[in-house]
Amino acid sequence: MEKTYNPKEIETRIYASWEDSGYFSPSKSGAPFCIVIPPPNVTGTLHMGHAFQDTIMDIIIRYERMKGKNTLWQVGTDHAGIATQMVVERQLEKNGTSRQQLGRETFEQEVWKWKEESGSTITKQMKRLGASTDWTKEKFTMDENLVRGVTKVFIQLYEEGLIYRGKRLVNWDPVLQTALSDLEVATSEEKGSLWHMRYPLDGQEDYIVVATTRPETMLGDTAVAVHPDDKRYKHLVGKHIILPLTKRKIPIIADEYVDQAFGTGCVKITPAHDFNDFEIGKKHGLEVISVLDQAAKISQSAPSEYGGLDRFEARRKIVKDLEELGLMHEIEDYLLTIPRGDRSGAILEPLITNQWFLKMEPLAKPAIEVVKNGELKFVPENWSKTYFEWLENIQDWCISRQLWWGHRIPAWYDNEGNVFVGENEPEIRKKHNLDGSIVLTQDQDVLDTWFSSALWPFSSLGWPDDTYDLKTFYPTNVLVTGFDIIFFWVARMVMMGLKFMDEIPFNEIYIHGLIKDKNGQKMSKSKGNILDPIDLIDGISLDDLLEKRVQGLMQPEMEQRIINDTKKEFPNGIPDFGTDALRFNFAIQASTGRDIRLDLNRVEGYRNFCNKIWNASRFIKMNTNDFELLNIKDSQGHAIDQWIQSRYAKTIDEVEKQFGQYRFDLAATAMYEFVWNDFCDWYIELAKTHINDPGIADSKKDYTKNNLINMLDAILRMLHPTIPFITEEIWQSLNEENAKRSIMKSVFPSSDDWKTDDESAENTEWLKNFISSVRQIRSEMNIPPKQSISIIVEDASSLDCERLESLGSFIRNLGSVEAIMHKESSDVLPKSAIALLGEMKVFIPLEGLVDIEEEKGRLEKKLSKLNKELESVQNRLSNDAFIEKAPSDVVDDLKAKLKGLISDQSRIEEQIKLL
RNA sequence: AGGCGCGUAGCUCAGCUGGUUAGAGUGCUUGCUUGACAUGCAAGAGGUCGGCGGUUCGAGUCCGCCCGUGCCUACCA
Numbered sequence: 001m002e003k004t005y006n007p008k009e010i011e012t013r014i015y016a017s018w019e020d021s022g023y024f025s026p027s028k029s030g031a032p033f034c035i036v037i038p039p040p041n042v043t044g045t046l047h048m049g050h051a052f053q054d055t056i057m058d059i060i061i062r063y064e065r066m067k068g069k070n071t072l073w074q075v076g077t078d079h080a081g082i083a084t085q086m087v088v089e090r091q092l093e094k095n096g097t098s099r100q101q102l103g104r105e106t107f108e109q110e111v112w113k114w115k116e117e118s119g120s121t122i123t124k125q126m127k128r129l130g131a132s133t134d135w136t137k138e139k140f141t142m143d144e145n146l147v148r149g150v151t152k153v154f155i156q157l158y159e160e161g162l163i164y165r166g167k168r169l170v171n172w173d174p175v176l177q178t179a180l181s182d183l184e185v186a187t188s189e190e191k192g193s194l195w196h197m198r199y200p201l202d203g204q205e206d207y208i209v210v211a212t213t214r215p216e217t218m219l220g221d222t223a224v225a226v227h228p229d230d231k232r233y234k235h236l237v238g239k240h241i242i243l244p245l246t247k248r249k250i251p252i253i254a255d256e257y258v259d260q261a262f263g264t265g266c267v268k269i270t271p272a273h274d275f276n277d278f279e280i281g282k283k284h285g286l287e288v289i290s291v292l293d294q295a296a297k298i299s300q301s302a303p304s305e306y307g308g309l310d311r312f313e314a315r316r317k318i319v320k321d322l323e324e325l326g327l328m329h330e331i332e333d334y335l336l337t338i339p340r341g342d343r344s345g346a347i348l349e350p351l352i353t354n355q356w357f358l359k360m361e362p363l364a365k366p367a368i369e370v371v372k373n374g375e376l377k378f379v380p381e382n383w384s385k386t387y388f389e390w391l392e393n394i395q396d397w398c399i400s401r402q403l404w405w406g407h408r409i410p411a412w413y414d415n416e417g418n419v420f421v422g423e424n425e426p427e428i429r430k431k432h433n434l435d436g437s438i439v440l441t442q443d444q445d446v447l448d449t450w451f452s453s454a455l456w457p458f459s460s461l462g463w464p465d466d467t468y469d470l471k472t473f474y475p476t477n478v479l480v481t482g483f484d485i486i487f488f489w490v491a492r493m494v495m496m497g498l499k500f501m502d503e504i505p506f507n508e509i510y511i512h513g514l515i516k517d518k519n520g521q522k523m524s525k526s527k528g529n530i531l532d533p534i535d536l537i538d539g540i541s542l543d544d545l546l547e548k549r550v551q552g553l554m555q556p557e558m559e560q561r562i563i564n565d566t567k568k569e570f571p572n573g574i575p576d577f578g579t580d581a582l583r584f585n586f587a588i589q590a591s592t593g594r595d596i597r598l599d600l601n602r603v604e605g606y607r608n609f610c611n612k613i614w615n616a617s618r619f620i621k622m623n624t625n626d627f628e629l630l631n632i633k634d635s636q637g638h639a640i641d642q643w644i645q646s647r648y649a650k651t652i653d654e655v656e657k658q659f660g661q662y663r664f665d666l667a668a669t670a671m672y673e674f675v676w677n678d679f680c681d682w683y684i685e686l687a688k689t690h691i692n693d694p695g696i697a698d699s700k701k702d703y704t705k706n707n708l709i710n711m712l713d714a715i716l717r718m719l720h721p722t723i724p725f726i727t728e729e730i731w732q733s734l735n736e737e738n739a740k741r742s743i744m745k746s747v748f749p750s751s752d753d754w755k756t757d758d759e760s761a762e763n764t765e766w767l768k769n770f771i772s773s774v775r776q777i778r779s780e781m782n783i784p785p786k787q788s789i790s791i792i793v794e795d796a797s798s799l800d801c802e803r804l805e806s807l808g809s810f811i812r813n814l815g816s817v818e819a820i821m822h823k824e825s826s827d828v829l830p831k832s833a834i835a836l837l838g839e840m841k842v843f844i845p846l847e848g849l850v851d852i853e854e855e856k857g858r859l860e861k862k863l864s865k866l867n868k869e870l871e872s873v874q875n876r877l878s879n880d881a882f883i884e885k886a887p888s889d890v891v892d893d894l895k896a897k898l899k900g901l902i903s904d905q906s907r908i909e910e911q912i913k914l915l
Numbered sequence: 916a917g918g919c920g921c922g923u924a925g926c927u928c929a930g931c932u933g934g935u936u937a938g939a940g941u942g943c944u945u946g947c948u949u950g951a952c953a954u955g956c957a958a959g960a961g962g963u964c965g966g967c968g969g970u971u972c973g974a975g976u977c978c979g980c981c982c983g984u985g986c987c988u989a990c991c992a
Contacts, residue, residue, distance in 0.1 A: 005954080187989095194992085211992060225992095259991060267992050276990045337991095382919075389918070389988070483919095483987085518927085520985080588940085591929070594920055594986070599927040601941045608954045609940095619951030665929070669939070684951080772958095778946095779958035785947055816949095869936055881972040890934055890973095897935065 001621060001733055005614035007578025007607075008538060011725045015127050018728075023744055024134045026072045026472070033069035034473035035061060036457050036506075037133065038481050038489070042077035042140060043084050043118045046125035048515040048523060048598060049482065051533035054131050055586040056512060056664060057480045061132055062721035063659055066748035072473050073132060074460050076139035077122065079115075081406040081449040082176060082343045088114050088405075104404050111405050128534055130579055130724045132744065137469070139460045141452045142407070149459040150407045150452050151423055153500060158411075158421045162359045163399070165411075165419065169278045170398050172351035173341040174296035174311075178402035179355050181448060182395060183488050186342040194334035195319065196263065198327040199224060202240040202249055208233070209329045211263035213336045214273070215322070216315040219246055219302040220291040223269040225280060228254035230265050244327050245318065246303055253284050273350050288352065296349050311349070345554075356400040356409060356445070363495040364391040370504050376494065379510045379662050380592050383483060390487045399448045406446030414438050454492035457505035479506040482514055483594065510662045513596040518569065520597055526554055528562030531574075536603060539576030542567065574600065580723035581607035587722050588668035609672060610726050613719070616680050617730045620708045623691060627709050627734045630702045637703035638690060639767075639807070642760030644683040644711060647674060649751035652718055656750075664722075671719055679715065682768060684708075689813040709734065714749045721748075766800075767807045770842070773835035774815035777844050780858055781833055788818040792829065792843040796822065800840045834859070834911045836904050856915050863908050870901045 018024065026032075035057050040050055057073060065071040085099075088111050092098055099107040119140075126133065139146065157163040170179040195215045198207040210224055221243055226233035237254045257280060258267050271281025272290040281288055291302040298306040298314045306314050322328045339348040368391050370376045371384050378384045400409060412420045412428055415438075422428040425440055434440065452459070457476055461469040475497070481490060490509060497505030516522055517529045524530065528549045535545065546566055550559045584606040589596050621627055636642070651674040658667035687708055691701050713734060720727040720743050731743040774791065783789060796804065804811075804820060811817050823829060823843070832843035833855045846855060873894060876882050883891055 003951095005952090213992070257990080257992095262991060269992095274990085274992080276992080279990085386919070386987075393988085487988095514986095589928075593928085597927060599941080602927060604954080605940050608952095611954045612952065615952035615955085617951080622951070661931095663931090666931090669929070673939080680952090681956085685956095688950095775957060776959095782946075785949075785957075865936075873935085876973075879972060883972080885972045886934075893935070 001614070001618050001730070003618070005611045005726070007580060007610065007725065008576060010729045011128070011130070011537075011579050014725050014728050015130060018132070018742065018744065019127075019135065021742060023742055024073070024132045025136060026070050026134070026469075027065075028070055030068045030070045032072070032472045033061075033064040034072045034074065034461075034476040035478055035480060036074040036460050036476055037076065038479075038485070039076045039078040039139075039141060039453065039456060039460075040122050041080035041083055042115050042122070043080070043087055044122060046122050046129075046533060048531055048533055050122075051125075051129055051582070052515050052586045052590070052596065053480055053482070053512065054126060054129050055583045056510075056590060058129070058131050058583075058724070059587060059664060059721045060478065060480070060659075062724060062744060063748060065132070065744060066717065066721065066746060068747070070472070072134055072137070072469065074137060074139070074469075074473070074476075075126075075131070075133035075135065076141070076456075076460050077119065078449060078453060079140065079142045079406060081401060081403050081446060082178070084111060084115070085403050085405040086176070086343060099404060107404050125534055128537060128579060130583065132724075141449070141456070141459075145462060145465055146452060146455070146459045147407060149455050149464050150447065151410045152464050153451075153455060153496070154410055154447070155421055155423065156500075157358060162362065163356060164359070165354060165356050167352060167354050168357070168398075169272070169275060169350050169352055170355050171339065171341075172294070172296075172349045172353065173344055173346050174294065174349050175344045175346035176341065176403075177294050179351075179353060179398050179400060180341055180348065181398050181450075183450075184342050185339045185348060187337045187339050189335055190338045192334050192336045192338075194263070194332040194336075196329040196332065197244070197268075197322055198329050199241040199243065199266075199268070200327075201236070202242050207327075208236065208241065208252075208266050209264045210266045210268040211332075212268055213334060214315070215318050216298070216311055217270040217273045217291065218243065218268060218318065219298070219306060219314075220270045220272050220289040221248075221250060221268045222271060222281065222286040222289060223250050223284065224252045225255045225258050225267045225269050226252065226265060227258040227260045228256060230258070230260050232265060244325060245306075245321060253280075253286075255280055255284070272352055275350055278350070290352050292349060292351065294351070294353075355398050356411075356447075358397040358399050358451075360394040360396055360495075363499055364394045364491075366498045367391055367491060367494040370494065370498065376504045376506070377508045379508055383486065383509070383511045386483065386486055387491055391491055397448070399451050400443075400445040401448055402444070403446050406449060407452055409443040409445050409447060411443040412440040413443070414440055450488055450492060453489055454496040455500070457493055457497055458501050463501075474501060474505070475503050476506045478508045478510055480510050480512065483511050484514065486511070512590060513592075513594045516595045516597050518597060518599065520595060525552075526558070528553070528558060528565070531598070533582060535574055536577050536582050536600075537579050540574050542570055542573040545570060545573055575604070577603050577607040578610060578725075580610050580726045584609060584668060584672075584723050587664040588672070590662075590664040592663075609676065610723060612676060612680055613715075613723075613726060614730070616675075616684060617712060619684060620712050621733075623688075624705045624709055629706050629709055629735075632699070632702045632706055634699060634703040636757070636760075637707055638700065639760035639763040640683060640686040640690065640810075641704055641707045642757040643764030644679060644707070645754045646756035646758070646761040647678045648711060648714060649754040649756050651678075652714075652749050653751045655718060659721075668722060671722070675715060675719070679711065683711070685814060686764075686767075686810055689810050693809050695809070714753070716743060717746055717749050720744065720746075763803055763807065766803055766837075767810055769837055770807075770811055771814045773837060773842060774811065774817065774844070777833045777835055778815070781844075781846070781854060783844075785816060788816050789844055790819040790821065791815075791817055792821045792823050792827075792832065792845065794823040794829075794841040794843065796840045797838075800838075829914075831915060834908070836907055839903075841907065852915050856912060859908055859912050859915075863905065863912070866901060866905055866908065870898070870905060873898050873901060 061071050061073045089099055154163060171185050173180055192213055194211050194213055196209050196211045198209055200207045224241055226237065236252045239252050240249050241252060243250050257276065258265065269277045269280055269286065271278045271286050271288045289301055291299055292311060293299040296311045298309045300307055306317065309317060319328065340346060341348055368388060371387060410421060410423060412425060420428045420432055422431060458470060458474055461467060461473055463470055493505045497503060521527060521529055546563055549562050549566055553559060581603055585603045651670050654670040655667045687704050690704050716727040716731045728743045732739045808820055811820065829843060830845040830847055831852055832845045835842040846852060877894060877898060
C-alpha cells in the first residue's frame with residue numbers, strides 16, 4: 001500500500017480491471033435481480049443528479065451481487081429527440097447551414113455522426129463513478145430491436161383503436177415547429193398587460209368591452225361570450241357585434257364558463273387559439289379561424305395588412321390600430337401565466353394541426369390498479385398520490401412530433417389521404433392489396449421520445465425478441481428515479497408494461513431527491529451553477545470552472561453574475577475528492593427529503609473518511625506482518641476483540657435493514673460511525689496497547705492481530721457497495737488469493753459470522769468510560785497529555801477490581817496514567833479531582849498539577865447540570881398520573897436513574913466540601 | 916385555486932411506530948510534531964426543535980391554525 005491515499009490512481013486502474021473481468025455481467029446463478037437505468041440523453045453529459053442516481057443504483061446492484069444474486073444493471077441511452085435535434089441544428093447553424101438545406105436523410109446522418117462522437121461522454125463519466133453496469137448489453141433507444149418494438153407497439157395500439165389521428169388544438173412550439181405534449185409545457189408567471197377592447201354592437205351605437213392578454217388573436221374571434229345569468233348582458237345574447245379590423249359579424253353567446261366577476265364579464269372567443277375557446281366553439285358550433293401559421297406569423301386568413309407579421313409585431317399593430325379607432329378602452333398591467341416549451345423556451349401557441357394521439361384512459365386504469373392493490377410500491381409511499389392524481393385525470397397523449405430525429409411513425413398515405421399503418425411499405429401493399437401504381441408516402445412525423453422510453457424496461461432487455469435477459473429479469477426489481485419524471489416516464493412505463501408484457505415493469509419505485517446547489521437552487525446551465533461530478537472527483541481550478549460555466553450561455557448578460565458567484569463560492573476552485581468520497585456523500589445525503597443540497601464541506605469530510613480507512617489499513621498491515629493471518633489456538637480473544645465484534649454485528653444488521661428500505665443515509669451513517677468511532681478511535685488504539693504489552697503472551701496477541709485483519713476484511717466488504725474503489729484496492733492487497741479475485745464478487749458480511757460475548761463487550765464499555773473520564777479531567781484541568789498522573793479509586797466493586805486488574809494496562813496507556821491505587825479506609829486522600837463511574841469514585845490527585853479552585857468550579861458546573869436533570873426526573877416521578885399510566889419499564893428505568901443521580905449528587909457535593 | 920414537501924447547532928442534514936441530558940458532518944474554542952492518519956488525536960462551547968393552541972402522565976415526534984419557504988398540478992379571459 002502506498003503511504004498516501006491517492007484516489008485518482010486507484011480508481012482508474014481498478015475500473016479497467018473490473019471491466020476486463022466480466023464481473024458486471026449476470027452470474028447466471030442465484031435469484032435474478034435487475035435494475036434498468038433511466039436512460040440518459042445520448043449526447044448529454046452526466047450532471048450531479050445522474051451521478052447521485054447512478055451511485056444509488058450501483059450501491060443496490062453491488063449489494064445484491066454480493067448477496068449472491070444473479071444481477072443485471074441494464075445500461076443504455078436515449079435518443080432524446082428534441083434535445084438532440086436542437087443541439088445538432090445549432091451546430092449546423094454555426095457552420096452556416098441548416099437542416100432544411102441538408103435535407104432529411106443527410107440531417108439524420110449528421111445526428112448519427114454526432115451521436116457517435118459525443119455519445120461516449122456519458123459512458124466515460126459513468127465509468128469514473130464506478131458504475132457496475134453490464135456494458136456488453138448497452139442499448140440505445142434507436143437500436144434495431146427497439147425500433148421494431150416501437151413499431152410493433154404502434155401498430156397494435158392503432159389496430160386496437162387506441163392510437164388515432166386527428167385535427168386538434170395542440171401545444172405548438174413555433175421555434176422548433178413541432179407539437180408538444182401537455183407535459184412538455186412549462187408555465188411561468190410573467191408580466192404582461194390586459195387589454196380591454198371595445199367591440200361595437202351590430203346595428204347599435206353601443207359597444208361591449210372584452211378583456212384579453214393576447215389582442216392579436218382577436219383576428220380569429222368568432223364569438224363573444226357572457227354568463228347566461230349575467231343581468232348586464234342578458235338582453236344582448238343572440239345579438240351580434242362587428243369585430244373590429246376584420247368587420248366580421250360574430251354572435252354574442254351565453255356560456256357558464258364565463259366568470260361574471262372577471263373583467264367586464266365578457267370574453268372574446270377564439271376557438272383556433274385557445275384551449276377553452278376551442279371547447280366552447282365546439283359546444284356552440286362556432287367557426288374555427290386560424291390566424292397564425294406554424295411559425296406564429298399572421299396567416300392569410302386574416303386581413304392582408306396583418307398577413308406575415310410575427311405574432312408580437314401583429315400585437316403592437318393591432319393595439320395601435322384599435323387605439324386609433326378609439327376602440328382601446330383600457331390597458332392594465334397584468335401578471336399572466338405564459339406557456340413555454342421546456343426545451344426551446346419559446347412561448348407556445350395553441351395551434352390546430354393534424355396529430356397522432358394515444359387514448360390514455362384504458363391504459364391508465366390498470367396502472368392505477370396495480371399501485372392501489374399493492375402489487376407495485378412507491379418508496380416513499382407518498383408519491384403514489386402524485387401518480388394517482390395524474391392518472392386519474394389523464395388526457396390523451398399527443399405522440400407525434402414534427403421532428404426529423406426519432407422513431408418515424410409507421411403510417412403511409414395514398415394520394416387520397418387514406419391511412420395505412422404497418423411495419424413497412426411492402427408489407428402494407430401486400431396486406432391491403434395495393435399495386436405499384438398507387439403512390440404511398442410515409443408520415444413525416446416521428447414519435448415523442450417518451451413513447452420509446454415507455455417501453456424501456458422490456459425493450460432494453462431484448463423485447464420483442466424472447467431473450468434470456470427478458471425471460472430472466474422482467475419484471476425488474478426496482479426503478480430508481482426522480483419525482484420530476486413520474487408522469488413523463490414512470491406512469492407510462494407501468495402502462496406499457498402492463499399492456500405489452502402483462503406484468504408490471506418493476507416491483508418497487510424508489511423516488512429520490514433532486515440535487516440542488518449550496519443555496520437550494522436547481523442546478524442549470526442558464527443559472528451557471530452546474531457542477532460536473534468529474535470535477536469533484538478530479539478537482540478543477542477556478543479558471544477552468546469559470547470557463548465551463550460561461551461557455552455557450554443562452555443569456556450572455558448573465559455572464560458577469562455567474563463569474564462573481566462562482567468566484568465567491570469556489571475562490572480556489574474545487575479540490576480532488578475522489579469518486580469514493582463523492583459516492584459516500586451521495587449515500588449519506590440520500591434521505592427522504594426532496595431537495596439534496598450539495599455541500600462540498602461534507603464531501604471533503606468523506607474524503608477524509610476514505611483517508612482514515614486507508615491509514616487504518618496501513619496500520620494493520622504494518623502490525624500484522626503484511627496482513628498475514630496466524631495460526632491461533634485461542635478461539636475467544638480478548639474483551640476488546642469481543643467488543644468490536646459485537647459492535648460490528650450490530651452495525652451490519654443496521655446496514656442491511658437500512659439498505660432494505662432504501663435509507664442509504666442511515667446505512668452510511670452507521671458505517672461511518674462504526675469505522676471511525678468504534679474501530680479506529682477505540683479498537684485500534686486498544687489493540688495497540690494489547691499487542692505492545694510485554695506482559696502478554698504472543699499467543700494471546702495473535703488473536704487480536706488476526707482479528708484486526710478479519711475485521712478489516714469484513715469492514716471492506718460492508719463498505720464496498722458504497723465506496724467500491726478504495727475497498728477493492730485494500731481488499732486485494734490483503735493476501736495473494738484476494739489479489740486474483742475481486743471484492744465485488746465476495747460475500748456481503750452477515751452478523752451471523754460473529755459470535756458476540758456480551759460480558760466481554762460490557763467490560764470494554766466500562767473501560768472506555770474509565771478512559772474517557774480520565775481524559776476529560778485531564779483536558780478540563782489542562783493537564784498536559786504527556787504528564788503522567790496517578791489515580792486513586794474508592795468504592796470499587798469486586799467487578800470493578802477485576803476489571804482494573806485485567807484492563808489496567810489500557811488505562812495506563814490511553815490515559816497516561818502511571819499508577820492506579822486503591823484507597824484503603826485509613827488512607828488520607830490528597831486534594832483531588834473526581835470522576836464517578838457507577839458506584840466507584842476515581843480520584844486524580846491535583847497537587848502540583850492545577851489549581852484547586854478550578855476543580856471546584858468544574859464540579860460546581862457539573863453539579864448544576866446534575867441538579868437540573870434531577871429536578872426533571874423527580875418532577876416526573878412525583879406525578880401520580882405518570883406512575884399510573886406510563887409503562888412500568890419506563891417508570892422503573894426512571895427510578896433507577898433517580899437513584900444514580902442522587903448518589904452522584906451527594907458524592908459531588910461531598911467532594912466540593914473536601915476541597 | 917388544489918395537492919405535496921420543508922422550516923432542528925453558524926452551515927449541510929439525521930431524529931423510525933411519542934418515553935433518559937435532542938444527534939452527525941463541517942465550522943468554532945482549547946490542548947497535542949502520540950511510531951496508521953495534522954485529510955489527524957483528545958477535550959469543549961453551541962439548539963426555548965418557525966409561532967400559537969390542542970391531545971397525552973409525557974410532544975422535535977400526533978392534531979388544528981398561523982407565518983416563512985420550495986415544488987407539482989389546474990382552463991380564469
